[in-house]
Amino acid sequence: MVVSATSRPGAGRGPASPGGPPPPGGLWRGVAGRVPARLRRVSLPYLLILPAVLLELLVHLVPMLIGIAMSFLKLTQFFLRNWSAAPFAGLDNYRVAVDFDGAVGRALLHSFLVTVAFTVLTVGLSWLLGICGAVLMQGAFRGRAVLRALFLVPYALPVYAGVITWSFLLQRDSGLVNHVLVEQLHLFDERPFWLIGSNSFWSLIVVCVWRSWPFAFLVLMAGLQNIPHDLYEAAAIDGAGWGRRLRAVTLPMLRPVNQVLVLVLFLWTFNDFTTPYVLFGKSAPHEADLISIHIYQSSFVTWNFGSGSAMSVLLLLFLLLVTAVYLVATSRRRSDA
Amino acid sequence: MRDPRWLPWARWIGLGLLGLFTLTPLYVMLTSAIKPLRDVQGDFHWIPTTITLRPFADMWRTVPLARYFANSLVVASVAALISVIVAIFAAYAISRFRFPGRRIFSVTVLSTQMFPGILFLLPLFMIYVNLGTALGVELYASRTGLIITYLTFSLPFSIWMLAGYFDSIPTALDEAAQVDGSGPVGALLRVVLPAATPGIVAVAIYAFMTAWGEVLFASVMTDESSRTLAVGLQGYATENDVYWNQIMAASLVVSVPVVAGFLLLQRYLVQGLTAGAVK
Numbered sequence: 001m002v003v004s005a006t007s008r009p010g011a012g013r014g015p016a017s018p019g020g021p022p023p024p025g026g027l028w029r030g031v032a033g034r035v036p037a038r039l040r041r042v043s044l045p046y047l048l049i050l051p052a053v054l055l056e057l058l059v060h061l062v063p064m065l066i067g068i069a070m071s072f073l074k075l076t077q078f079f080l081r082n083w084s085a086a087p088f089a090g091l092d093n094y095r096v097a098v099d100f101d102g103a104v105g106r107a108l109l110h111s112f113l114v115t116v117a118f119t120v121l122t123v124g125l126s127w128l129l130g131i132c133g134a135v136l137m138q139g140a141f142r143g144r145a146v147l148r149a150l151f152l153v154p155y156a157l158p159v160y161a162g163v164i165t166w167s168f169l170l171q172r173d174s175g176l177v178n179h180v181l182v183e184q185l186h187l188f189d190e191r192p193f194w195l196i197g198s199n200s201f202w203s204l205i206v207v208c209v210w211r212s213w214p215f216a217f218l219v220l221m222a223g224l225q226n227i228p229h230d231l232y233e234a235a236a237i238d239g240a241g242w243g244r245r246l247r248a249v250t251l252p253m254l255r256p257v258n259q260v261l262v263l264v265l266f267l268w269t270f271n272d273f274t275t276p277y278v279l280f281g282k283s284a285p286h287e288a289d290l291i292s293i294h295i296y297q298s299s300f301v302t303w304n305f306g307s308g309s310a311m312s313v314l315l316l317l318f319l320l321l322v323t324a325v326y327l328v329a330t331s332r333r334r335s336d337a
Numbered sequence: 338m339r340d341p342r343w344l345p346w347a348r349w350i351g352l353g354l355l356g357l358f359t360l361t362p363l364y365v366m367l368t369s370a371i372k373p374l375r376d377v378q379g380d381f382h383w384i385p386t387t388i389t390l391r392p393f394a395d396m397w398r399t400v401p402l403a404r405y406f407a408n409s410l411v412v413a414s415v416a417a418l419i420s421v422i423v424a425i426f427a428a429y430a431i432s433r434f435r436f437p438g439r440r441i442f443s444v445t446v447l448s449t450q451m452f453p454g455i456l457f458l459l460p461l462f463m464i465y466v467n468l469g470t471a472l473g474v475e476l477y478a479s480r481t482g483l484i485i486t487y488l489t490f491s492l493p494f495s496i497w498m499l500a501g502y503f504d505s506i507p508t509a510l511d512e513a514a515q516v517d518g519s520g521p522v523g524a525l526l527r528v529v530l531p532a533a534t535p536g537i538v539a540v541a542i543y544a545f546m547t548a549w550g551e552v553l554f555a556s557v558m559t560d561e562s563s564r565t566l567a568v569g570l571q572g573y574a575t576e577n578d579v580y581w582n583q584i585m586a587a588s589l590v591v592s593v594p595v596v597a598g599f600l601l602l603q604r605y606l607v608q609g610l611t612a613g614a615v616k
Binding site: 045049052058059063066067081082141147152154155161162164169175179183218264267271273278296299300305312316319323 | 344351352358363365380423424426429430431438452454456457459460467470486488496546551557584592599600607
């Protein structure tokens with residue numbers, strides 16, 4: 001392996017050259033004469049991460065700082081093209097956002113609570129389907145590889161393509177869901193609406209679970225493969241049946257995997273914008289007004305970016321807080337166990 | 338250790354239900370794409386009565402799908418290419434060097450990946466609009482502007498996934514190359530990159546996929562000329578008619594390349610996606 005790789009130096013240079021920066025090897029040799037070897041070794045990692053750091057500053061840090069600055073401005077539509085003229089607003093935007101007696105604050109609180117309920121249900125169900133799928137896929141059987149690939153399709157599909165298909169399925173008059181529930185199973189006398197009113201909340205959960213359970217499945221399957229087989233054998237020798245092995249070996253061994261998986265699913269679901277936006281179009285129903293779509297709509301309908309930025313910053317603070325508490329709580333439990 | 342006798346039954350019932358849930362929308366997408374318009378407007382039918390390929394021809398005329406396609410292709414490829422090239426060097430540094438600031442750099446990279454997109458949307462929109470007014474740099478509604486916004490999510494996970502791949506390549510390989518007279522960068526280019534090629538391709542595909550499917554930024558940062566597929570597909574719903582058969586045909590066509598890429602590189606993608614969680 002080493003011999004073949006070093007004897008064909010051209011093969012290694014291939015992938016990086018087209019369109020990329022000039023191979024640093026050449027650049028390096030030019031500088032090498034002037035810089036002492038020690039300094040070179042110390043500075044090399046910094047040089048390697050420099051482009052990434054600059055880009056991260058450009059696309060993350062600068063917009064974030066500007067976003068925080070915007071949240072302290074009275075940045076209404078009159079100042080959008082020339083924001084240096086916007087008057088300083090102090091904490092006004094924040095005060096309005098958390099004043100739950102006012103219309104803006106009440107709507108934000110409602111949206112927040114809807115998002116919390118949606119996230120808890122979606123993450124829970126996605127995990128449940130994922131663990132069922134992963135456990136049932138254990139062992140060798142015919143069709144396993146095909147089934148696994150099929151299960152991954154909703155995750156591989158562009159999000160909007162999957163969600164558009166669901167919005168067709170959920171149409172009141174021409175959709176499959178009502179055809180099955182009303183025409184075939186006769187569960188309802190009248191065709192229900194699934195994309196407006198209180199049903200829209202459940203539609204949103206079903207669509208989101210459809211799209212995110214394959215990820216849970218994927219991660220949990222990888223986690224199951226990492227559990228040493230000896231543990232099952234030992235448990236079986238001690239007389240543990242299938243259900244007992246699941247409870248006493250599989251689930252405890254998956255705990256570190258679950259810790260990360262649940263966090264990632266939580267953050268994705270809580271911030272989900274695409275599913276409600278594509279499913280409901282420009283105006284989400286009141287019952288399914290997720291926080292991302294709420295901030296988006298209140299920013300681009302009223303063009304009050306100051307208030308929108310304040311809400312985004314509050315959202316970020318909430319997510320950081322939840323993540324920190326979650327990591328501390330789950331890590332402590334892990335070291336106790 | 339014997340599995341209980343009911344397990345095969347439970348397996349087929351459980352996996353069958355999961356398969357039904359997963360595949361039904363895909364089945365509807367496939368079959369509705371070959372139905373005439375009147376058959377997707379009335380009551381739903383499981384089996385298409387009339388089969389036609391017309392939606393696949395009409396979909397290019399109802400909306401300028403070819404232009405959206407080209408925009409998505411350019412934006413997603415360039416964003417993927419830039420993030421992977423920049424990420425290769427950063428990931429190599431994280432994986433192979435222990436330097437002060439390494440931890441804070443990798444933690445920052447990981448955490449920005451988790452930030453809500455909406456947090457960056459309003460400031461980036463403001464920056465673009467004001468750069469246009471102040472300096473005449475038209476980033477707003479341009480493909481360049483969209484590419485830059487897509488780096489906000491594609492760069493962090495590219496660095497993160499690639500560092501995972503590099504970790505899985507034994508350092509003995511680099512050391513052997515360095516004994517042969519290459520510097521650390523030479524070792525990266527001659528030994529680590531070839532060994533990590535499948536992983537690098539997988540990361541590039543994944544970056545391409547996420548940009549291909551991105552809706553939030555595309556809905557705000559594009560106009561008619563720079564519109565991408567993610568937003569353009571909504572054009573099939575006009576005031577008079579919703580061309581569901583053409584929507585399904587178009588969804589199918591835009592999905593096939595990414596799904597095929599994902600399934601082909603499944604092994605490497607799964608390794609990269611789950612590495613962080615499983616390790």
